[in-house]
Amino acid sequence: MSLKHAILATLSRKPQSGYEIAKSIEGGIGFFWKASHQQIYKELGTLEALGYLVHKDVEQDDAPAKKVYRLAKSGLKELSRWIVEDTSSALIRDPFLIKIFVGHLVDPKEILEALGQYRQKRVATLERFEAIQRQYFAKPKDLPLEMKFQNLVVKRGISHARNWLEWADEVEEFLESLPTPPS
Amino acid sequence: MSLKHAILATLSRKPQSGYEIAKSIEGGIGFFWKASHQQIYKELGTLEALGYLVHKDVEQDDAPAKKVYRLAKSGLKELSRWIVEDTSSALIRDPFLIKIFVGHLVDPKEILEALGQYRQKRVATLERFEAIQRQYFAKPKDLPLEMKFQNLVVKRGISHARNWLEWADEVEEFLESLPTPPS
DNA sequence: TGCAGCATGTAAATAGTTACATGATTAT
């Protein structure tokens, strides 16, 4: 399980509250790791009990108090250990591909509509990543090492999204070439 | 949850036993939907209880008896209904990207090695898909409709794998350009 | 006043993994 390590990795950049971790996962690295706030709060408790994290209560004027977690030494050690250990396979679960797999069972028009909706989400994701790249990674050669690594992740997100959209174009073309009634 | 529908989709092609479903998922559509045999056996029970499947005991001379499941009418109906309903997002969980995200924490050599191992798996997957395409989808225009849809899925697998490998080349180049000691 | 965003959680249910268990047949 790597939610632990996703959280440790996020906190290795800067101390954050559970809420902030949830947001930064959702808005950034979320394309390759998803987690709900409930899951994150629970995991933060576990990680603190293991001694990987410590938290501090922070009062705020304009918002409710929050618990800001930071990486303890043993947390950084655990993260480094995990990075070099054998990597388990990526998990992909894409229901849309199951639909395409048996697409002949329904009217092509219906799949075209499903594709359209799905595509919109992907386009939005792509645009978010491109905006991040423009904003933070415009001059890749001048970046500090840490950000060069982060840039590789953003690039993966962009490339993946574009690659998917190209495939979607092909699917769309194919669906449009089919006669309307289902087989 | 779409394991249900992944199984219904697999069985819509031809009746199969749990063991065969597990194998065909592993060797084919497994890149976008993973499931263990334990999970499949349990789910087959559930789906039969729901009336979506029926099974027949089949004796064999050269192997133990098996339970061959086929799609009932209501199962096909459920599958068709699901295809046209709103599609939930793809789930990607890629621990390797977390590692790259915080790659500056360790010696580049170590990540290079992890990348090498990971790449091998992806290359193997790509080759398996390419073999499938050569064998079954060599002449896409002559294929029956059903197989044209399946071909789109195989193409997605190939494209995804190639796209990942291109990115891996870039990562490798970057890692090799770094001085050996960690920052 | 009502809604959106900030902030943290518990509880219940479902999904998925890992470990264990059994037994047949075929090839080395």
Add this chain to the structure above:
DNA sequence: ATAATCATGTAACTATTTACATGCTGCA
């Protein structure tokens, strides 16, 4: 003999999702 492949499962545990619950601040 013994390992590999075929074949089906149970049990325990872990991970994840969904529903519920609370309360604060700032803005329209």
